[in-house]
Amino acid sequence: MAKKVHSVSLKGILDMDLVEVTEITKDAEYVYDLKAILQEFNGKQVSITIKEDSELPTKDMEE
Numbered sequence: 001m002a003k004k005v006h007s008v009s010l011k012g013i014l015d016m017d018l019v020e021v022t023e024i025t026k027d028a029e030y031v032y033d034l035k036a037i038l039q040e041f042n043g044k045q046v047s048i049t050i051k052e053d054s055e056l057p058t059k060d061m062e063e
Helices: 034-039
Strands: 014-015 018-024 031-034
Touching: 031 034
Parallel strands: none
Antiparallel strands: 014 018, 018 031
């Protein structure tokens, strides 16, 4: 059976007070209204994944 997938991917700083995600690039800063994006999925079955990227210390940093 065929399947249609509607997905949104954002990468940036999450601000829960404003319900926004801010993406900072070398050229510009982009602000996305997370609440408006989530509203598109209201009442539908969804799968949500949130991940945080962080730098791991190198061997030199551990010593």
